Amino acid sequence: MNSVADVWDNVLSQLKGELSETTIATWFDELEAVDIQGNTFLLHCSNDFKKGYIESLFMKNIKASLHDIFSTDFEVKILDDLDYAELNNVRPNRQSERFTSAEFTFETFVVGPSNKLAYAASVSVAEHPAQNYNPLLIYGDSGLGKTHLIYAIANVIRRNDPRSKIAYVKGDDLTNELVDAIREGKTAEMREKYRQADLLLVDDVQFIAGKKQTQEEFFHTFNTLYESGRQIVLTSDRPPSEMTQLEDRLRTRFEWGLLVDVAPPDFETRLAIVKNKAALLGMELPDKISAYIAENVTANVRQLEGTINKILAYKDLLGNDTDEETVTRAIQDMLRRSNEYVPTPEAILEYISKYYSLDESVIRGQQRVRDAVSARQIAMYLIRSMTNLSLDEIGKVFDNRDHSTVLYSIQQIEKKMKKDASFAEMVKEIKTNINSKR
Numbered sequence: 477m478n479s480v481a482d483v484w485d486n487v488l489s490q491l492k493g494e495l496s497e498t499t500i501a502t503w504f505d506e507l508e509a510v511d512i513q514g515n516t517f518l519l520h521c522s523n524d525f526k527k528g529y530i531e532s533l534f535m536k537n538i539k540a541s542l543h544d545i546f547s548t549d550f551e552v553k554i555l556d557d558l559d560y561a562e563l564n565n566v567r568p569n570r571q572s573e574r575f576t577s578a579e580f581t582f583e584t585f586v587v588g589p590s591n592k593l594a595y596a597a598s599v600s601v602a603e604h605p606a607q608n609y610n611p612l613l614i615y616g617d618s619g620l621g622k623t624h625l626i627y628a629i630a631n632v633i634r635r636n637d638p639r640s641k642i643a644y645v646k647g648d649d650l651t652n653e654l655v656d657a658i659r660e661g662k663t664a665e666m667r668e669k670y671r672q673a674d675l676l677l678v679d680d681v682q683f684i685a686g687k688k689q690t691q692e693e694f695f696h697t698f699n700t701l702y703e704s705g706r707q708i709v710l711t712s713d714r715p716p717s718e719m720t721q722l723e724d725r726l727r728t729r730f731e732w733g734l735l736v737d738v739a740p741p742d743f744e745t746r747l748a749i750v751k752n753k754a755a756l757l758g759m760e761l762p763d764k765i766s767a768y769i770a771e772n773v774t775a776n777v778r779q780l781e782g783t784i785n786k787i788l789a790y791k792d793l794l795g796n797d798t799d800e801e802t803v804t805r806a807i808q809d810m811l812r813r814s815n816e817y818v819p820t821p822e823a824i825l826e827y828i829s830k831y832y833s834l835d836e837s838v839i840r841g842q843q844r845v846r847d848a849v850s851a852r853q854i855a856m857y858l859i860r861s862m863t864n865l866s867l868d869e870i871g872k873v874f875d876n877r878d879h880s881t882v883l884y885s886i887q888q889i890e891k892k893m894k895k896d897a898s899f900a901e902m903v904k905e906i907k908t909n910i911n912s913k914r
C-alpha cells in the first residue's frame with residue numbers, strides 16, 4: 477500500500493462487502509482521500525449534502541475498515557472546500573516559519589575552528605546571494621550544524637527581502653516528491669516550484685545519487701537557477717568526489733562553487749555550545765559541570781544538545797540539582813545510545829519473524845492479517861530506531877512501500893507505546909533481545 481489513495485481504495489473495496497454497489501456509487505463518488513495526520517484520516521467532499529449523509533450514516537463503516545487495515549483506531553474527518561483550501565494553505569507557511577525561527581540563526585551558531593569556514597561562507601552567501609559562492613556545498617557528519625547553517629542563510633535572506641522565494645527540500649524527499657508528481661501528473665507544478673526559487677536549499681543532497689530520474693530533474697533545475705543568477709545551497713554527508721553514484725555532470729556542478737566542511741567541534745567550542753544551549757533553556761550549569769560534559773561528549777553537537785536536554789528532564793522529573801551524578805547519568809545514557817551495536821535490517825526481521833512465528837516474506841509483504849500488520853509496524857519502528865536507514869530505504873525493505881507509509885507505521889507504534897505500558901515493555905524486550913545477539 478503506497479499512498480493515502482491506495483489506503484482509500486482498500487477501504488472502498490472492504491465497504492463493498494457491507495454496502496451495495498449502488499450505495500457506494502451514489503454516496504462515495506465525490507469523496508477523495510487527502511491525508512493521514514496522526515490518527516486522523518482526512519477525506520474531502522465538495523458536496524455538502526453527500527458529506528452530511530456519509531457523516532451520519534457511514535462513518536462507522538469507514539472507521540471499521542481502517543481498523544481492519546491498520547489494526548488501530550482512526551478518527552475520520554471529511555473536509556469541505558473551505559477546510560480543504562485551508563489545509564493546503566497552511567503547509568507552505570509552516571516551512572517558511574522555520575526560516576524566521578530564532579532558533580537556527582547565525583547568532584545562535586557557536587563558531588570554532590571546526591566550522592569557521594562553513595560559517596564564514598554561509599554568512600557571505602546570505603549577505604551576497606549568487607555573487608561569490610554558487611553553489612555552496614557544506615558537508616560533514618551528522619549533527620554538526622549543516623542544517624542550522626542553511627536555515628540561518630534563509631533567515632537572513634528572508635529578513636533582507638521578505639518577498640524572496642525560498643525552496644527547501646531534503647534529498648530523499650525530492651525523489652518521493654517526484655514520484656508523487658509523476659503519479660499525479662503534476663511534474664510541471666513541481667518544476668515551477670523549484671525553478672522559481674530565489675534561493676534553493678537542498679539538505680542531504682547525497683540521497684539523490686543513484687536515482688536516475690531525480691538526478692535528471694535536478695540537473696535541469698540546477699541549470700535554470702544557476703543561469704538566472706539564483707543561489708543554491710547544498711548539504712551532504714560527504715564531498716561530491718565520494719558520492720560514487722552521482723552523475724558526473726552533477727558532480728562537476730556541485731564543485732563549481734565552494735565546498736566547505738564541518739568537523740566535530742574541539743573542546744573549547746563544545747564548552748561554548750554547552751553553555752549557550754543551557755542558557756537558552758534557562759538552566760544554570762556550574763562551570764565544572766559544563767566542562768565535564770564538554771570533555772565527555774565529543775562526537776557531535778546533537779549529542780551535546782541531547783545531554784543537556786536529558787539533564788533538564790532529570791531536573792524536572794526528580795527536582796534535583798545538577799550534581800555530578802545526574803550529569804554522569806545523562807552522559808552515560810547519551811553515550812550508550814551512540815555506542816550501540818547497529819544490527820542489520822535482516823537481523824531485526826529475522827528476530828521478529830521468530831517472535832511472531834511469521835514468515836519473513838509475510839512481514840515484508842502486503843498481507844493485512846492482524847499479526848502481520850503489527851509485526852510489520854514493529855519491524856519498521858525498530859529498523860528506524862536501531863539503524864541509520866532513511867524512511868525511504870526502510871520502505872524498500874518492505875516491498876517498496878513509500879516513506880509516508882513507513883512514517884505512518886512508526887508513528888502508530890510510538891503512539892501505542894505511549895498509551896500502553898505493556899506494549900511498550902514488549903517492544904523494549906524485543907529490542908534488548910536483538911541487541912543481545914551482537
Ligand SMILES: Nc1ncnc2c1ncn2[C@@H]1O[C@H](COP(=O)(O)OP(=O)(O)OP(=O)(O)O)[C@@H](O)[C@H]1O
Nearest residue numbers: 584585586587617618619620621622623624777778
Ligand atoms: N556550532 C553550533 N552552534 C550551535 N548549535 C549547533 C552548532 N552545530 C550544531 N548545532 C545544533 O545541533 C543540532 C544538530 O545540528 P544540524 O541539524 O544542523 O546537523 P546536521 O549537520 O544538519 O546533521 P544531519 O546531517 O544529521 O541533518 C541542531 O539543533 C543545531 O542547532
